[in-house]
Each structure stands twice: as C-alpha cells, then as structure tokens.
Amino acid sequence: MVHLLDIDQLRTFVAIADMGSFTRAAEVVHKTQSAVSMQMKRLEERVGRPVFERDGRASRLTEDGERLLDYARRIVRLNGECMSSFETRALExxxxxxxPDDYADRYLPEILxxxxxxxxxxxxxxxxxxxxxxxxxxxxGDLDLAIITHVDRRGPSEIIRVEQLLWTTSARHDVHKSSPVPLALGRPTCDWRQSATQALERxxxxxRVGFVSWNSTAVGAAVLAGLAVAxxxxSAVRPGMRILGPSDGFPALPSCKIGLLRSRGETSPLAELLAAEIRQSLDNLGAGRLTAAAE
Incomplete structure (x- = not known):
C-alpha cells in the first residue's frame, strides 16, 4: 500500500532542517515542540525509515533524512506555487x-x-x-526574501545556483604579470576576498590589495581599466575581461554558492511566487554564454 505524505509534516521537517533544531522550528511553524516531535514520529512511520538521529543533545538528519529533504523541499514548494496560482490576492x-548589488546587476532584470x-x-x-x-x-523580518552568497557558517539557505569563482583581468592590459599583482576585492570580511588571498598565499x-569595494561596478571598472585583477x-565576467588560470600563475578557486533565504514567518503567496521566478530565472541563466561573450 502506498502511503501519501502529509504536506504539513513535510513543511515542519524542512523547518527543522533549516533552523537546526526542533525548538526553533516549532516557532517558525507555530506549533508546540511536542506537536513537532509527534509530526516527525508520524513522518518516520509513513516513510518507514528514521529521518533523524541523536547527536549529543541535538538531532541531525540520517542519510535517508537527507534524501527525503530534497523531495520535501520540492513538494512543499510546488504545493505553495499551486495554491498561490488560485489565490487572486497573490496578484496584488x-x-x-x-x-547584493552584483547579483542585482546580473540577475534582477530577468527576475523583475x-x-x-x-x-x-x-x-x-x-x-x-x-x-x-x-x-x-x-x-x-524586514525582508521576505533575499538572494545571498551562501556560506555554511552563516546558517542554512536554499542553494539555487553554483558558479565557479574566476580570476579576471583586462583583455587589453598585462597588469596580471605585475609583482606584486594588484587586486580589486571586497572588504576584509568578504568570503571571495579571503578565498583569493589564501589561494595566492598558498x-x-x-x-597587494589596491582597490576595495563592495560594489561590483567599481571592482569591474578597476579590472577593465587595467588597474587590477579581481x-x-x-556569470559576472564581462566583455573586455580575460579569465586567468594556473598557466598564468593564478591557482584554481572554489565555487560560489548562491542561496535563497526566506523570512522565518509564514511567507505570503506573493513571496512564494517571486521565489519561484527567482529559481526559474537563475536556472535559465547560462553562465557558459556569458563567459564566451567575455573572450
């Protein structure tokens, strides 16, 4: 006999995975902790496998729980999108x-x-x-949704895109051959900056850091002017830029995870619909064609 999954149980399950604990998840889904625990017991009975295991005083997902999480996210999302499509108030x-401004420059036109x-x-x-x-x-609670650079230590988010970080220089200049090489980077707390400097140190x-800005336009201007490597x-590589690699003396860099972060409260149908457009827009964005345009 096929057991049907309960949407409310899956929503609570996702909240636990995102918040890291039953207690914090209970606040998000507006239930008591005992009700949350009972829901997870019933969910485990439905799937026939344990989805959580004790890790000291905390609980973590089992291998089966990790597998269920991907399905749960999609089921909850599709349920929200389906109901929103019939909700006339979602149109207003x-x-x-x-x-961040660099994501706005690349992603926002298509999303909007x-x-x-x-x-x-x-x-x-x-x-x-x-x-x-x-x-x-x-x-x-000041924002409904945020597109962010995902870093594990900052907490969970829904990963919606993964891109490779690249060394870039001007296609018309040889500043990358300088020693020390001048860099245009974000502020000291920027994870991309830390990845770059650590790679060069290794x-x-x-x-030397010659230009510092959180504004991607300013960083790109320094690169295109032949003043620095960034x-x-x-997908941020622009025409007039050249990509550098190990043959140029620049070591490989890690990938960049782009996450979608939601308000902890109940999201509105309108926010659910915008989240769906964000996922679709970033799926449609072909990094390869943008890289080719920069060559």
Missing amino acids: GRVRLGL ARFAASHPRAEVTVVCEPTPMLIDRVQN ADRPF VLPE
Whole structure:
C-alpha cells in the first residue's frame, strides 16, 4: 500500500532542517515542540525509515533524512506555487526582496521582467546590501526574501545556483604579470576576498590589495581599466575581461554558492511566487554564454 505524505509534516521537517533544531522550528511553524516531535514520529512511520538521529543533545538528519529533504523541499514548494496560482490576492500586494548589488546587476532584470509580466499589479521593494546585512534583515523580518552568497557558517539557505569563482583581468592590459599583482576585492570580511588571498598565499604569489569595494561596478571598472585583477563568479565576467588560470600563475578557486533565504514567518503567496521566478530565472541563466561573450 502506498502511503501519501502529509504536506504539513513535510513543511515542519524542512523547518527543522533549516533552523537546526526542533525548538526553533516549532516557532517558525507555530506549533508546540511536542506537536513537532509527534509530526516527525508520524513522518518516520509513513516513510518507514528514521529521518533523524541523536547527536549529543541535538538531532541531525540520517542519510535517508537527507534524501527525503530534497523531495520535501520540492513538494512543499510546488504545493505553495499551486495554491498561490488560485489565490487572486497573490496578484496584488507588496513583496520585499534583498540581494547584493552584483547579483542585482546580473540577475534582477530577468527576475523583475518575468515577475512583472505575470503579476503586473504587484509591488516589489528591492534592497541592495552585502550578504551579512541581508541575513540580519531577513532574520529581523524586514525582508521576505533575499538572494545571498551562501556560506555554511552563516546558517542554512536554499542553494539555487553554483558558479565557479574566476580570476579576471583586462583583455587589453598585462597588469596580471605585475609583482606584486594588484587586486580589486571586497572588504576584509568578504568570503571571495579571503578565498583569493589564501589561494595566492598558498601559491607563494606576491600580491597587494589596491582597490576595495563592495560594489561590483567599481571592482569591474578597476579590472577593465587595467588597474587590477579581481575575483568574480562566472556569470559576472564581462566583455573586455580575460579569465586567468594556473598557466598564468593564478591557482584554481572554489565555487560560489548562491542561496535563497526566506523570512522565518509564514511567507505570503506573493513571496512564494517571486521565489519561484527567482529559481526559474537563475536556472535559465547560462553562465557558459556569458563567459564566451567575455573572450
């Protein structure tokens, strides 16, 4: 006999995985901790496998729980999208979106165009700030959604895109041959900056930080002017830039995870619809064609 999964149980399950504990998840789904525990017991009975195991005083997902989580996210998301499509109020109202300025430059035009075409009476308020500030805003309830640079130590988010970080220089200059090589990077707390400097230190490649900005346009200007080398995700490489690699003396860099962060409270149908457009837009963005345009 096929057992049907309960949407409410899956929603609670996802909340536990995202929040890291039954207690914090109970606050998000507006249930008591005992009710949350009972839901997870019934979910385990439905799937016939334990999805959590004790890790000291905490609980962590089992291998089967990790497998269920991917399905649970998709089922809960599709359920929300389905119900929102029948909700006339979803066509009106306001949704608050935050993202760093470099993501806004690359992703926002398509996201807004798609969303406005489907929901012309909706109002989208956009806030452009660095990832750490956006996380604080989401946690404080000032934003409904945020597109962020995902780093494990900052907490969970829904990974919606993964791109390779690349060394970039001007296609018309040889600044990358300088020693020490001048760099255009974000502030000291920027994870891309830390990845870049650590990679050069391990390669024993002398460098100096010549330009510092959280604004991607300013960093790109320094690169195109032939004043510095920068680290950018693949989709941010622009015409006039050249990608550097180990043959140029620049070691490989890690990938960049882009996450979607939601408010801890109950999300509105409008926010669910915008989240769906964000996922679709980033899926449609072909990094390869952007890289080719820069060659």
